[in-house]
Structure formats: structure tokens, C-alpha cells
Amino acid sequence: xxxxxQKIRADFTILHTQVYGKPLVYLDNAATTQxxxxxxxAIVDYYTRYNSNIHRAAHHLANLATExxxxxxxxxxxxxxxxxxxxxxxxxGTTESINLVAYSFGEAFVNPGDEVIFTMMxxxxxxxxxxxMCERRGATYHVVPFDERGDLRxxxxxxLLNERTRLVAFNxxxxxxxxxxxxxxxxxxxxxxxxxxxxxxxxxxxxxxxxVRALDADFYAFSGHKIYGPTGIGVLYGKEALLEAMPPYxxxxxxxxxxxxxxxxxxxxxxxxEAGTPNIVGPIxxxxxxxxxxxxxxxxxxxxxxxxxEYGRKKLLEIDGLKIYGNxxxxxxxxxxxxxxxxHYDLGTLLDTRGVAVRTGHHCTQPIMTTLCIEGNVRxxxxxxxxxxxxxxxxxxxxxxxxxxxx
Amino acid sequence: xxxxxEIQTQIIEDFSFLPEWDERYAYLIELGQKSPPLxxxxxxxxxxxxxxxxxxxxxxxxxxxxxxxxxxxDSLIVKGxxxxxxxxxxxxxxxxxxxxxxxxxxxxxxxxHLSSQRTNGLMAMVEEIKSFAAQCAD
Numbered sequence: 052x053x054x055x056x057q058k059i060r061a062d063f064t065i066l067h068t069q070v071y072g073k074p075l076v077y078l079d080n081a082a083t084t085q086x087x088x089x090x091x092x093a094i095v096d097y098y099t100r101y102n103s104n105i106h107r108a109a110h111h112l113a114n115l116a117t118e119x120x121x122x123x124x125x126x127x128x129x130x131x132x133x134x135x136x137x138x139x140x141x142x143x144g145t146t147e148s149i150n151l152v153a154y155s156f157g158e159a160f161v162n163p164g165d166e167v168i169f170t171m172m173x174x175x176x177x178x179x180x181x182x183x184m185c186e187r188r189g190a191t192y193h194v195v196p197f198d199e200r201g202d203l204r205x206x207x208x209x210x211l212l213n214e215r216t217r218l219v220a221f222n223x224x225x226x227x228x229x230x231x232x233x234x235x236x237x238x239x240x241x242x243x244x245x246x247x248x249x250x251x252x253x254x255x256x257x258x259x260x261x262x263v264r265a266l267d268a269d270f271y272a273f274s275g276h277k278i279y280g281p282t283g284i285g286v287l288y289g290k291e292a293l294l295e296a297m298p299p300y301x302x303x304x305x306x307x308x309x310x311x312x313x314x315x316x317x318x319x320x321x322x323x324x325e326a327g328t329p330n331i332v333g334p335i336x337x338x339x340x341x342x343x344x345x346x347x348x349x350x351x352x353x354x355x356x357x358x359x360x361e362y363g364r365k366k367l368l369e370i371d372g373l374k375i376y377g378n379x380x381x382x383x384x385x386x387x388x389x390x391x392x393x394x395h396y397d398l399g400t401l402l403d404t405r406g407v408a409v410r411t412g413h414h415c416t417q418p419i420m421t422t423l424c425i426e427g428n429v430r431x432x433x434x435x436x437x438x439x440x441x442x443x444x445x446x447x448x449x450x451x452x453x454x455x456x457x458x
Numbered sequence: 459x460x461x462x463x464e465i466q467t468q469i470i471e472d473f474s475f476l477p478e479w480d481e482r483y484a485y486l487i488e489l490g491q492k493s494p495p496l497x498x499x500x501x502x503x504x505x506x507x508x509x510x511x512x513x514x515x516x517x518x519x520x521x522x523x524x525x526x527x528x529x530x531x532d533s534l535i536v537k538g539x540x541x542x543x544x545x546x547x548x549x550x551x552x553x554x555x556x557x558x559x560x561x562x563x564x565x566x567x568x569x570x571h572l573s574s575q576r577t578n579g580l581m582a583m584v585e586e587i588k589s590f591a592a593q594c595a596d
Binding site for chain 2: 071394396397400401404426455456457
């Protein structure tokens with residue numbers, strides 16, 4: 052291994068802070084990742100040196116800001132290997148990206164009697180927008196279950212797909228189980244049935260894979276803040292022909308070509324889908340994050356994260372009564388667990404006082420919790436800066452908490 | 459019966475002898491373990507205060523302008539926190555509850571459990587108690 056994790060950790064000032072007088076062990080990366088100094092610097096540099104509104108004014112600062120904003124679009128395009136930079140739509144995050152497709156694709160392509168398929172392991176943001184769209188368009192939806200290990204039932208997906216299926220939506224990686232779904236295979240199956248596919252890549256784009264053309268994804272959504280960038284910026288990739296055929300999602304400034312009383316015509320891609328003054332600095336911060344991430348060998352990052360994941364699963368399972376929920380064929384970066392007789396809220400609260408940040412609850416995936424017959428669980432989730440020492444602190448802290456709870 | 463203010467002062471004093479977080483939580487957990495489970499007849503959906511992470515049951519009773527409360531939770535820490543709330547509010551005049559300034563959680567450093575509306579249902583429980591007190595006082 053040639054990546055130097057201690058050197059990487061030095062780039063993240065926040066990892067060296069203390070909470071409750073204890074060194075922070077940050078294991079809530081599936082919720083949001085920390086930002087390296089280069090991302091913070093890029094944001095400060097924008098506001099310090101060239102803050103200006105973009106795409107319209109002719110002055111110097113506006114040109115600098117427009118160039119940086121549009122260069123960021125190209126950075127995203129390269130990172131996910133999109134064919135055109137106008138296939139990159141900037142949104143607020145994965146949630147807005149999915150809602151945009153649910154609305155605009157729905158308006159253009161989904162009619163009464165049509166069908167949409169998503170899965171039981173989706174985040175609410177890739178579940179509710181499709182329910183709402185189906186209700187609005189008079190369509191029906193089907194939900195693909197997962198098996199006891201946490202793998203999608205592709206045999207059921209196969210049976211559900213038919214000539215009325217307009218769209219299949221699924222997450223490449225489950226935020227709640229850590230399962231890596233066989234994205235390429237699912238996309239092929241859907242395409243064979245003539246359906247369009249949306250991939251929620253929020254938990255995959257930084258840990259597993261990020262090539263939209265290798266996957267042949269029609270739509271691909273992710274958030275900046277989970278890939279070491281700022282909050283409030285996300286990406287929707289869509290194939291050019293699809294985006295061209297879809298109506299605007301929101302209207303206002305930026306997205307128009309000509310406005311007249313009789314009729315308004317819309318701007319070209321990507322601006323058609325970016326109404327109003329955009330989050331100008333967001334893409335600049337996101338591009339800095341992508342540049343940072345791509346300064347390392349991605350395979351080495353994956354190997355490091357997988358090694359820490361396997362170490363973590365092994366050490367956690369040594370604890371009496373501890374059960375890990377995600378045991379799919381392939382998994383990444385996320386360890387969801389409970390301990391017999393211990394409420395997840397109690398465990399999370401007491402880990403917090405030891406400096407260990409984990410997520411507790413249902414992780415916005417109530418259908419998963421219902422399937423597992425639990426109210427919630429504890430989720431430890433990794434990023435490239437986590438180490439086996441972090442796992443050791445987690446495991447030691449859990450043992451201390453169990454003593455405190457009288458077990 | 460001491461007043462709401464006097465009880466809060468007593469709780470703050472009790473916690474001042476517990477400077478370490480572990481000691482505070484150990485005390486809360488003990489309170490949770492010691493407080494009797496809610497009678498099955500009260501463990502009904504009408505009494506359930508739903509939180510994102512844990513559930514709290516709150517049984518309410520109003521007798522001659524006085525509010526009586528019982529509670530339970532699936533989380534020991536939340537049950538301990540709810541037990542503290544009961545010490546403060548149960549058996550008090552409804553009119554006093556309506557006017558009460560609930561400040562002890564902040565002073566004992568446990569306000570985080572109240573401040574996030576999505577976490578544990580405790581804040582919702584305080585609102586339920588105040589709203590019940592308003593009815594009871596009428």
C-alpha cells in the first residue's frame with residue numbers, strides 16, 4: 052500500500068479535535084464526510100478573491116467566477132466519465148437530483164398504466180419521490196425486496212420488469228446495509244425490458260465506482276458533502292437525449308432563453324434545469340474535493356477502506372450478542388449493528404461521550420428496518436481517513452459502555 | 459409538595475456531585491432501571507410519543523386540577539430522562555406546569571437530548587405535558 056493514511060489525516064483538521072475531552076473518532080461518514088483543507092481553502096478563496104454572480108455580467112470578477120464554476124462542471128464530467136459536460140446538472144444534493152428526475156421524466160414519459168420499480172433498500176429520498184410521481188401520473192410502482200443477507204432479489208426484479216416498466220431506480224450502495232448492488236447487471240436487465248435507469252450513487256461514488264458510461268446509467272445522482280465536498284451541492288447526470296426531451300423542473304432566471312408575454316423559450320442544457328442564481332461556490336468546493344480524491348490511486352483507497360471494514364466487522368463480531376445486519380455478497384464502508392438487550396440510542400449516546408461519533412436510528416430507511424423487524428440500529432461508516440485504530444477505539448468503547456449498562 | 463422550581467434546583471444540585479459524563483449517565487440509567495414499567499393498559503398507541511430513535515409512552519391523568527404522569531421508554535437513557543421530567547411535573551398543579559420554565563436539562567448538560575426534535579421524543583413529551591396541563595387547568 053502506498054497511500055499514507057497519516058498524511059491524509061493531517062489534511063483534515065477536524066479529525067484532530069476533541070469532544071467531551073476525548074480525541075474525536077469520526078465514524079459517521081455515510082451521513083457526511085469531513086472536508087480536507089484544500090476544499091475549505093477553495094471556498095475561502097472564492098469569497099475572498101472573486102465572489103460574483105455568474106453567466107451574465109461582463110465584468111472581470113464575473114468572468115473568473117463563471118470560469119471556475121464551469122471548470123468544476125468539467126471536473127465532475129471527467130470524474131464520472133460523462134460524454135458531455137452539459138449532461139452534468141448541479142443540484143442541492145442527491146435528493147433534489149432524484150426529485151428533478153421524478154418530476155421532469157415523469158411529466159415527459161410516464162403515463163397512466165405505466166410502471167416504476169424501486170427497491171426495499173432505498174433511502175427515503177429514492178422511494179418517496181417515485182411514490183409521489185406515480186400518484187401524480189396515474190402509474191403504479193413495484194418494490195424489489197432483499198433477502199436475509201441484504202442482497203436484492205434479482206429474480207423478483209426479473210419477474211417485475213415488463214414492457215410497461217418506464218423506470219428502475221436503485222442505490223448502487225445501500226446507506227443502511229452497506230450492500231454493493233450489482234449495478235451493471237441491474238441496468239442491463241432494465242434496459243433489456245426497455246426501461247430507463249436511475250442510479251443513486253450517494254454512497255458509491257466515493258467508495259466503489261464512478262463511471263457512468265461503464266455502468267451505462269441513464270441517470271446518476273450523488274451529493275457533494277458525502278465525497279469530501281461542501282453541503283448544498285449535488286449532481287444529476289443524465290444522458291443528453293433524455294435531458295433534452297424532459298421539461299424544466301423549476302422556472303425563473305438562468306433557465307430561460309427568451310421571455311415574452313405570449314411564450315417563453317428555455318435555455319439549453321444544462322441551464323434549462325438550473326433555475327435562479329445557482330450555488331456558485333458549491334461546485335468549486337466539490338471540484339476541489341474531487342481533485343483531492345483523484346490525487347490518490349482510487350484502487351488503493353478502495354483496498355484501504357475494505358481492509359478497515361473487514362477488520363471492523365471481525366472485531367465487532369467478537370463482542371457477545373452483537374449482530375451485524377448487512378451481510379450481502381459484496382459490501383463497503385458501512386457496518387450496521389445492534390447488541391442484544393441494548394437500545395441503539397443508549398449505545399450511541401454513551402459512545403458519543405467517549406468521542407466516538409456513530410449514527411443511530413433508522414437512517415432514513417424505514418422499509419429496511421421494517422423488513423429486519425427492528426426500530427433502528429447503530430451504524431459505523433468509514434471514509435478514506437479511518438484506520439484500524441479507530442476501530443479499536445470503537446470496540447473498546449463499546450465494551451466500556453456495556454459495563455456501564457450493567458452487562 | 460415542593461414547587462417545580464425547588465425540584466429543578468434539587469436535581470441540578472444532585473448532578474453537581476456527578477462531574478463525569480459516565481457518572482451522570484450511570485445515574486440516569488439507574489433511574490431508568492428503577493422506574494416501574496408502565497402498566498400494559500397504558501402502553502397504547504394513544505400514549506405513544508414517537509421519536510425518530512426511541513419511543514416514549516406517557517400516561518396522563520388530571521384530578522382536581524393536578525396532573526399525574528407515568529412514563530416508559532425502550533431506551534434506558536430516555537426512560538431516565540423521562541423519570542426526571544416526572545419528578546418535576548407529576549403531582550403538580552396544572553396551572554403551575556403551564557407557567558413552568560424548564561431549565562434543568564440545560565444546567566445539567568443534557569439539553570442535547572431535548573434540543574433535537576428528531577431524536578428521541580423527549581421534546582415532544584414536554585409539549586404533550588404542557589398541552590395536557592392546559593386542558594387540565596381549564
